[in-house]
Amino acid sequence: MDDASAPWDGLLLHAHLVTLAGEAGWGVVEDGALGWRGGRLCFAGPRAALPGDPAQLARTVHDAGGRWVTPGLVDCHTHLVFGGDRAGEFEQRLQGASYEQIARAGGGIVSTVRATRQADAAALLAQSLPRARALLADGVTTVEIKSGYGLELESERRMLQVARRIGRELGITVRTTFLGAHALPPEYAGRADAYVEAVCDWLPRLHAEGLVDAVDAFCERIGFTAAQTRRVFEAARALGLPVKLHADQLSDGGGAALVAEFGGLSADHVEYSSEAGVAAMARTGTVAVLLPGAFHVLRETRLPPLQAFRAHGVPMAVATDCNPGTSPLLSLRLAMALACTYFRLTPEEALRGATVHAARALGLDDRGRLAPGLRADFVLWDIRRPAELAYWLGGPLAAQVWAGGRQVH
Numbered sequence: 115m116d117d118a119s120a121p122w123d124g125l126l127l128h129a130h131l132v133t134l135a136g137e138a139g140w141g142v143v144e145d146g147a148l149g150w151r152g153g154r155l156c157f158a159g160p161r162a163a164l165p166g167d168p169a170q171l172a173r174t175v176h177d178a179g180g181r182w183v184t185p186g187l188v189d190c191h192t193h194l195v196f197g198g199d200r201a202g203e204f205e206q207r208l209q210g211a212s213y214e215q216i217a218r219a220g221g222g223i224v225s226t227v228r229a230t231r232q233a234d235a236a237a238l239l240a241q242s243l244p245r246a247r248a249l250l251a252d253g254v255t256t257v258e259i260k261s262g263y264g265l266e267l268e269s270e271r272r273m274l275q276v277a278r279r280i281g282r283e284l285g286i287t288v289r290t291t292f293l294g295a296h297a298l299p300p301e302y303a304g305r306a307d308a309y310v311e312a313v314c315d316w317l318p319r320l321h322a323e324g325l326v327d328a329v330d331a332f333c334e335r336i337g338f339t340a341a342q343t344r345r346v347f348e349a350a351r352a353l354g355l356p357v358k359l360h361a362d363q364l365s366d367g368g369g370a371a372l373v374a375e376f377g378g379l380s381a382d383h384v385e386y387s388s389e390a391g392v393a394a395m396a397r398t399g400t401v402a403v404l405l406p407g408a409f410h411v412l413r414e415t416r417l418p419p420l421q422a423f424r425a426h427g428v429p430m431a432v433a434t435d436c437n438p439g440t441s442p443l444l445s446l447r448l449a450m451a452l453a454c455t456y457f458r459l460t461p462e463e464a465l466r467g468a469t470v471h472a473a474r475a476l477g478l479d480d481r482g483r484l485a486p487g488l489r490a491d492f493v494l495w496d497i498r499r500p501a502e503l504a505y506w507l508g509g510p511l512a513a514q515v516w517a518g519g520r521q522v523h
């Protein structure tokens with residue numbers, strides 16, 4: 115039990131807070147303070163409103179030096195655990211080959227599957243941990259990590275175990291998503307339905323091992339059909355697991371409406387989603403996860419239905435989609451910047467997309483803003499105004515990163 119009279123674990127002074135309180139605006143508190151105890155914020159407001167003398171309130175007092183402080187960033191869509199790289203395909207695409215052509219010729223996701231199957235847990239961790247560290251160094255305190263490069267029980271399990279291990283190593287939150295239905299492994303060629311049945315059979319086992327927080331699929335011409343996706347979602351529903359979907363990335367396959375029908379947390383990519391799909395998402399509170407890194411790398415020109423999202427009140431999140439094929443992107447701030455430039459999000463929308471809306475896309479309501487009761491996840495930034503977060507393309511802006519009341523960077 116939290117003892118409200120106990121001293122706070124920590125107190126941060128001389129900070130300008132971006133609280134993101136309310137539905138719009140930065141929620142700025144100039145000369146603000148943050149207090150925390152037991153990993154949660156117990157104060158977020160003007161220093162002048164502190165309920166006593168700082169030295170008496172908290173065990174340790176920290177000086178933000180007048181820096182801006184935001185909630186810890188939430189990267190709600192990554193595939194950052196994988197073996198190898200696909201720089202060769204990058205070169206092929208520059209010569210004119212398309213992502214779909216490469217996939218159909220046996221490259222793409224399946225080539226990363228080969229490299230991931232070959233990597234043991236130690237190798238997978240050694241390759242993946244630096245990617246997670248890069249995200250953390252740029253302000254990420256919660257990261258979703260998908261499986262989907264194993265496509266056989268043992269390798270999917272290894273990916274999810276490595277994802278959990280990354281969270282422990284770095285002291286940040288990792289949410290795992292089972293993406294067994296990412297691509298058809300070669301041993302199931304011509305037997306997609308049988309593969310989907312295998313995926314549905316692995317899911318309860320991985321879930322029983324505590325490795326699955328949500329379930330995802332790739333519903334696409336080069337992925338799985340709507341009927342197959344539905345099968346996977348039914349298996350998730352039987353276990354009470356939330357679903358999300360790689361929806362309408364390369365074509366309109368009705369993915370947005372499908373994931374909404376299952377009350378899904380999010381529809382991701384969504385470049386080709388229809389207005390009807392957007393309306394369905396609005397009814398179920400399904401978040402649209404924008405992935406401008408993949409949009410950029412694939413030189414996509416079709417914009418997600420941004421005006422429809424706004425008109426229907428669908429919250430928009432922004433994520434890196436960090437993966438070796440379509441988005442080798444290791445900065446959520448850079449994803450925010452791309453979302454502003456390509457999708458015309460405002461810098462404030464981009465920050466909400468990488469905090470409070472991203473948390474919602476993971477089903478987390480205990481983070482994403484600076485407010486008492488929420489997790490003490492926050493970042494101190496070397497910037498003069500909040501819009502700079504989505505303005506600089508890279509650069510070491512995060513001076514300190516705190517997760518659960520502990521400094522992790």
Ligand code: NIG
Nearest residue numbers: 223332408435437438439440
């Ligand atoms: O989010 N579209 C499917 N999945 C990933 C790409 C994975 C890959 O190419 O390795 C995506 O874009």
Ligand code: FE
Nearest residue numbers: 191193360435
């Ligand atoms: Fe993805």
